[in-house]
Structure formats: C-alpha cells, structure tokens
Amino acid sequence: MPHDFLKPHWSRFIGPRAPDPVKSVYKPHSEHLFSSPYGPFPESPPDLNIHEFCFPPENPLPEDYPLFVNALTDETVTLHQFYARACALARVFRHDGPNPLGLGKSPVNDKEDGEILGLFSKNHIHYPMVAHACFRAELVFGGISPASTPFELWWVLRKMQITSLMCHESLLPVVVEALKLGSGENDKSTPLRLLLDPKKIIVLSDNPEHDRISGHPTLESLVRYGTTLSEVPRKLLGGDRMAYLFQSSGTSGLPKAMMISHKNGIHSGLQSMITAVQGSRLMGIEPLSIPSRLLGVIPMYHSYGMILWILRINLLQSSSYLLPKWDVELALKSIEKYQLTVLPLVPPLVRQIAQSPLTEKYDLSSVTGAMSGAAYLPPDVAHSLAKKLPSSSGLPIPSGYGLSEAASIASPAPPGLFGLEYAPPGTIGYLLPGMEGRVVDPDTLQEVPKGQKGELWARGNVVTPGYFKDPKATAEIFTEPGWLRTGDLVLRDEHDRLHYLDRLKEMIKVKGLQVAATEVEDTLLDHPEALVRDACVAGVDNGRGDGSLFVRAWVVLSQDGIKQGEEVVAQKLDEFVKQRLSRHKWITGGIEAVDSLPRTPSGKMLRREMRDRYHARIKAEGKSKL
Template sequence: MTDHTHPIFRPGYQRYLGPNSNDPKTYKYQPHSRPIFSSPFGPFVDTPEDLNVHDFCFPPNQPLVEPDYDLFVNAVTDEKVTLHQFKRRVDALSRVFRHDGPNPLKLRPSPVDDKGPEGGEILGLFSWNHIHYPMLAHACFRAELVFGGISPASTPYELWLVLRKMQITALVLHESLIPVLVEALKLGREADSQSRLRLVLDVKKVMVLSDDSGLDAVQNYPTIESLVKIGERIPEPNPPRKLKGGNKLCYLFQSSGTGMQGMITATQTARFMDMEPLSAPMRLLGVVPAYHSYGMILWILRLNSSVSTNVMMKKWDLELALKTIEKHKLTHLFLVPPLVRQLAQSPLTEKYDLSSVVGAASGAAYLPPDVAYALAKKLPQGADAPVPSGYGLSEAASIASPCAPGMFGLEASLPGTIGYLLPGMEGRVVDPDTGKDVKKGEKGELWARGKVVTPGYFMDKKATDEILVPSSSTDDSGWGWKDGEVWLRTGDLVMRDEQDRIHYLDRLKEMIKVKGLQVAATEVEDTLLDCPEKLVRDACVAGVDNGRGDGSLNVRAWVVLTDEGRELGDAEVGRRLSQYIEARLSRHKWLTGGLEVVDSIPRTPSGKMLRREMRDRYHARLKREAKSARL
C-alpha cells in the first residue's frame, strides 16, 4: 500500500523537487554528441510504486486549501463547482463506483492489465467538456475503476467501433449524445472486419450526465447527480481504504501521462525567476477536450496542485471565448494551432479586453512560427514572447517543450523548435529504416524514454511491439535504467541541434493531424474498403497540405477500383465514396483533400504501403501546376 509519508505527499511545491533536481540558476546543461540525450531538468521525481492518481492530486491527511474557491465554471451558464464541493462529490461518487462496497450498479473489478483473461469493468466517458467531467475521472481513480474517454463528436459507427475496441462494459454519456448511443447499439454486438472484439456494453450500466441537476433519470437511465446523492448516504469505510495504483491499468485514450512534468517545470521556472512557485492563482480557458491526452493533463491530472479556476467551454466558439476571457479575467490560454490562428487573425479580438492574459500556449500539433508571433502581438506578452508549442503524444503525453531562456544555461527555443526534453525524459534520434542513431543535425525518428511512456496499446500486442523497443543496460545514460525498460518510437521526424533542442520536421506514422485532432489513415482506408457496393480493391490515405499554413492537414485518398467501380466511372465512384465516408465518420475525417483513382498503390517488398510516396507525388504535382500557372 502507498506510504503516505513519502516526500511526494509534502505540502507545497517542494513535493515536485527531488534530491537529484537540478538548480535552475546554478546548474548549466552541457550539450553533447552522445546518442542518448537527457532533460536539463534531470531525472523524474521519485514516486511510490503503487501511487494512485487521486492520492497524488489530493494527498491523504492534507486539508484542502482555505478559503474555498471556484474550481470549475460553466462558461455559458456560470454554474460553479468549488474545490471543496468537488472533493466531497468525488468521494461520494467513488463509493458508488467501488466494486467492493455496497455497489448499487453491480460493477465488477476492473482488469489490472490486458494480459490476463478478458473481462473486467471498463467505464466509457462519452461527453463534451463539462464541469463534472473531471469529477467522474477522479471518482474512477478513487474507486480503482478503469475508464476511457470517447470523443463526443463520434458518429454512431465510430462509437460502435470504440466501445468494442476499448471493451467498454459501462458508460457515462452526456444527455445530448443518447441518440448516438441508440443508433450505435443497432449495429449489433458481433465483430466486423476492423476488429475481432465483440460489443460487451451492459445497457443496465449506462448513466447520464445531465445539465439539469434536478433530474434523477433521463430516458430511464440514472443521472450522475442521482448517483452522487446515493454516494452521500454511503459511509466512508473505517479505517479508510489505502488506494492502489502504480503500474495497474488506469485509463485508456481513444486518441493521442502525467501532470507532474508540468508542475516540475512551473516550479523550476518560478524559482529561476525569483518567484514563489505555484503561488499566483490561475484562471484558465477550458476549451481543450477533456477526453484528449492534452485535456486530461490540464483538467484532471493537475487538480489541486495550485489555485486554479477552470472556465469550461462545451466546444470552441471564438466570440464566446473572447467574452469569457474578458468576463472572468482569464490568465492562461491553452490552445491548439487552429485556435491560435483564429485568435491571431480575427478582428473580433480588438473588441475585447485581453489584458488579463499572462500567457498562451499551444499543443496537440505543430504551430507555425508566424502564427506564434501573430497572437503574441495581441496579448500583453508581446512579440518578444511568441506563443510556445509543447510536444507530446497519447503514448507519452509530455515529451518536450520550450523553457525560459537562461534557465539551466539554456538558449531560447524560438518558434519552429519544440524545445528541450521535459523532466524525466531521455531521447535519441534514429534512422527509421536502419534503427541506428544519426548524428546531430541530421534528421531521424525521435525515440523517447521516461515514466510517462505508455505500457502499450490495449489488447493489441502487435501494435505495441511496433512502437516499443526494449532498452538495455548498454544504452543507459546514467539514470539507472534497467533491462526491460522501453524506448517509444514516436513516429515523428525530427532534428536535434547543437544545443540539444528538438526541431519537428514531419510525421512518419500514418496518423494525420486535422485541427489538432488525430485521424488514423488506416481507419479511413478500412472504411473505404468496407463500402458495401464493393467499389474499391485497394486504398491509401494520407495527410496533405491544406494550403492555409496553419499546420493542419487535409485527408486525401487514393483508390484502386474494382470492375464494378470502373463501370461506374471515376467521378461517380468519388461521389459515392465521399458520401459513404461522411455518413460513417466524423467531419475531421472527411476527404477534404479529395479522392483520386489510381492504377496501383506503391508498396515495399514486404507489402507495407508507401503513403509518404503518394503524398509526395501529390505535392510535387501541385508545385508543377502552380509553376505552370505563373508562366
């Protein structure tokens, strides 16, 4: 059981400083040419082997900060949840969710990993950003109930796929999404060509997150509010349970961690700038989706680490965001590149008072330098402090980020770089074809190692083996890695410069970033091949330049037609396939880059599809056409 006297449970910012933490003023990071390079911040802070996320955020036997303050606020209705209310509600709901308590929902124990017999309770969270979403997550942590976030933009078909892929047995969904679930259930319980897994959702374990706190049920499904009321009548066990955590399965991401890296970074930056760490109250714009790894860090994994009020938006609305910044005097904007560009370019920003904003930051996708400077000019920070862009993946939520110039003797990380490795991270740049380390200044795939790296893909050993490469004692950097630790193949092409800064160059994997959201090329390909009219014999999907320079891509498909498809003709096939995609998949997965009929899809001798070649051919053709048009 967790030792609650461990230093990680100390009050204040000292908990984020271990005995091996580097002093931000006196320590000077020394760049080098060895293949493995490490974070200037030093190793990760030591944590108990069985640390539970809820205990990390709310250390046992520590009183909550006084006076109480608003933790979550609804940007539209102004409904609020204070820190103290949040903790009481989490405790109540967790008593309902625990399988070893009164258990009114008849929940089973959750799996501890995906290597044992199939089965066990896994809760899906299918909702927009909501002031009670983080409560659901922390109730699951405290109940040791495994959960997974699901995009609220999912179509019925996508929801059906995800419910089976995650093996969801119980579900909490926002009331507005009930029709999506109803349609998804009509697709049946059997596996299809994209998955060997059957639907295992128990409809008796469906719960509703309602905007009306007075409702106990919606369409005969119990509301979360009604379950909180039940939990308030269940006594806390005496003595209190000691929560388990550590390497147990905790939560599943549908798309692309830990909140501790950000807190270490904030603490060290404040020390460098002669400020009291984590002392200034923060007011954040809550627009990044909570189901995404980026949102998970912001709205769930950092709770109670400092005084922060999070004003939550259901979905992005430019003018509502500006009104919210002015009304609530927000201090920090956590954004994705398309939102940064909208704020930078819109004349609406001139109508609202943005003087309260201390800083803005971007994540989830590459941020073009011109956009980083353009928004900074509209904020108090000014063009001398361009909007920084962090780097992470669902498989390792936080890997690198710019840091304050001069800290650890580091040079500035200007837009165009993704900065230095974050606390506890190590990296290497590897030739993706040979697996050998490349020299500094040469491009290669970034491999990352650290405690934030995922154990793998749920119930998909093949995919896990493709991205995780075992370490050995021969490539130890001095941080005490053991045989069996792994390197994560990020699938991103980068360059490591002379100062050990990382420059993002391109994407190697088939994931396509569209407005900060991930599109799996294989999902779109499979959907094209599954068209019941059997028009396609082979398909290739890749991300292509959208022409706007905002770092977002368009989804483009190349298809080889069957005899039936050729009889219809290219134009009619394109129309029918586009309609089929738009009826099955979310808008960001639509073929905005077009569809092209080709004679064949290039592949390696082993059969691997060469998506990059198709994309490069397309871009080269666009350049030739543009040049011809100018002549």
C-alpha cells in the first residue's frame, strides 16, 4: 500500500522507510557526499500546494483551539476561525473569481510576469492567514521587513516586482514616501521598475470595524466580503510553482528577491515535523500528542518565522502568543501568564533573558524547551539560559543552522537518536531530514578531506530555485546545479557533526539580521557632498559575547572631506546612513578615516583584513568596543 502523505496521522511525516530512532544506528563515513541521519523525505504529491499540505481537503479539522493570541491585548484567532477566514480571503484574491481588487494571475517562475502581493507588516495575528489565503488563491506574495526605510522599501518593491500590497496601517507613511521615489527608470543598478498599483493597496488595521483607511480597503472588509461568496471546488496547484519571495541580501549588495516554491515551503515545514516525531518516538511518547504554547517574537517575514508561524499550521496543536515588539519583561510575563512551553529565540534575546534580573521574578517552570536560530549562538550563552529554565535538565539551548536560501540545513539531534554522538554548543549538529552536504574548498571548488575546513554546499528540497529575475546572483550560489553554496566555512568532524567556523560571504549579522557590507559602503559613497572616495565596512566584535556584531566603517576622505575634517565627516555620514537605512544597518562600531584600503590585485576589498587589524589594535590597547 503506498504511503499516504496527507492522512491524518503522524506517520505521514516520516514514511515507511524512515529509520527507527532507537534501533537504527547512523554510521559516519569519509565519503565526500554525506546525508542526513534522518534519511530522505517521504515521497510527496508532485503538485502539492502548501495550504493543502497543512489542511488536506479530505481531513476534517481537529477540535478547535487558540491558534494565535496577541499577548498584549489577548485578542485571539482560533484554528477554525483561521481556516474560515483564509478560505474567505482566498475567494477574494482569486484572479478568476469576482476579483474586486482586479488582481492578475501570478507567475509560476521568474520567466513570467504577473501579480505579486507584498506583505509589509509587523507580526500580527492575521498575517499568517493572509499567507494561507495567498497559497489557496495561488497568489504569489513577498514578505518585506517592517523596519524598511522608504528607500529600502522602494528597492524591494522593484526587486520583487510587487504589483499589489498589504500594508499595516502604521506603515502607510513609509509606502507614501517610497512611491515618491518614482519608477526607478534612472537607476542603472537594476532594470526592474516600480510596478505597484496604488489602487491595489490593502490596509491591515488593528480596528476590525474599519472598511477603508486612507482610501484603501481594509483586510477585514475583504474577509467580510469573502464570506458572502460561494466556494468553487478546484484542484490547487503547487509543487515547483513559485509560492512566495523572501527579502534576502544573498552574497552581497542591496536586498534581492529569493524565490521559494511550494515544494520548498512544504519540505521546510516537514523537516521540523520529522524531527519532532522521531524525537518523541525515541522517548517513547506518542508523537504530536502534547500541545505546545510558543512565544511569538521571531519576524514572520523571515525564513525562521515562516516555518514557525505559517508552514506548520494544523500539522500539530500549537498556540502562538505574539509580542507586538520585543520587551524582555513582557516576554517573561507572557511565559508565566500563558504557561508557555517553547521559546523560539535568536542569540541576543537568549542572552537578554538569561542575564536579566527580571528572570527571577517570574515562573518559567512551564518551559520545556528553547531554541535559537538566525545567527551563531556562543556556547556560554547557550548554557546561561539553560541554567534559568527549571526543566532544561542542564542541557544547553540548541541552535539550528539555515539560510534564507535554505531555511533549515542542520541542527543538534536529541541525545541517543540513531545512536548519534551529542552535538555540543559550538557545533551546528547534523544535517536535517532530506539534506545532503559536501565540504568544498571555496577557491579550487574541490572537496576537502573530512576534518578540514571548507565551504558547506547543501542540496535538498528546501533549497531555493534562485533569485527572482536575477540570473547573475543565482549563478553565484549555484556553481553546480542543485548545490547551494552557503558561503559559510565549516568543518565536518569524525562523527559527521558540522562545526561552524566563519562566514565567507561579506555579510554582517546584527541581532540575527543580515547586513550587506556593500550596501552600507554604497550608501557612504552616495553621500550628496561626496565626502569619501573609498569605503570599507565590516562587522566587529560588540564586546557583549552574544554572537551579534557592530557595523564599523573605514573611509578614505575626498578633498572636500579633508577640508571639513574627520569629525564633521563622520557625523554627516552617520546621519546620512540613519536617514537611508534600517536601524540594524547603522554604523554602531564607529567611522574611521584612513589613508588607503587594502584590496586584491583584481580590486576586491579585503574587509577581513581591516576587521582583524581593528581587533588586534583593540586587544593591544586592552579595551573592548562597548
């Protein structure tokens, strides 16, 4: 009997040939190509849509429960409400339905043009519903950072070729300013022009009674309209078709638009289900039988947030309590008030909770697990929070590894699973379900022997098809078809555990968010007074030991800059960056004038050399940059 990928039972997630978590023993080897101890993905229908993966049409909904809760106001959306609202909104979004917004058909890949809906909002209890309405309506969407400045939004709208937009009411002024920047016809850095139709802007309002705001229909008004429409039975299409776009900086430069197919999204959600099922079987617990309550702070537009809040809905009973913004005391209050069981975090938040004296004031005994992602988690940080959690059993907080280009690649496994050796902090664990890996010399592109450092290349159904309408950027991450060059330096040890060493990409991690050095450099060089003739930007140690970095700039002054002086120039450049870029891209590590910047004979900036010089100088001076 063939495996039923959509049946309402946990066995759907692992397939008939999945290794037994107790009896099966993974055997490390020295072959260059290595695979996940969890084995391959179970076979799935080729045209499956993400929405039907989460809500199989033949399966009845389980008993209702709170799905999303605003931790500040207690406003709640239950699972049944979520599904009904997603179906209603999908009827409105269908290009071949009544279509009150005049939406067109979406492209299936970047060879086509078509309707793409931008989602420009902070975390909100209705954001995941909009995503599922898009899946169900076969409407491609693109997640956009709510921290975007008008210039950044203008850029991303063009890179994603956004034609329509859902915008939180608080961000409407940013949209207005972005539209003032024009079509981009004079911008030679990209041929893509602004396509957003102001008549296709939807407003997400915190007041459900509003029908229109600033002349635009509200999301609630469209949901209400959708409830009056009849459902038209149809086979939803998915598979290799484009489902959504991520805002990604890729290897360098201003943000790019990264494509995610339905197959990608399904398998990203499936990975966490496989690990949960196999972990429960190892402990002798009925898989997925214990409801979980999650702290909701990871951004929904981020790949980490997509897995948590959108790609696993209805796959397990999970209630998410969303914080409108990060506040350590509100987080602790929410853990105690709602008896939260799981804390998905990023390294700076792990450290804040662990070190805050407020932690002692609140009852954290309900927490059965915490996890970290989006950036490297230092071992001392992993241990420090574990000591504060009564149910941690002394085990440090695990940290997963992934990229926007492949949401989940590796993670520590539960001790004893498949006979695997423990993966301590400082390692990124083992390849996740369905993944294959190679460790390659980034210069020669030849595999390195086991135990030597090299660039991690990854292959699997979670890997992006590439960057939207950007073949050059796509070619940079796929030297060989199907093999994603992660840009990260790793070491594969004798147990096939992966150790993260450094980034080969010119990217800076600030509180889990990516900063492209070239974007900040270009901004400095673009100052209207032409104060500098060369610039170098790199991430430097912030002195806090939380895995996050400060952005530091070294500049070579122009003649006009020399006349004005280093202090005046530094102040003007700092103010210009703050006007142009999001807060996490600000130059918190300082601006230093230098006579020249190191480059290779081919002209490539040696950012690491500048960073290392700075760290050596600080160490010699016996100071830390705080």
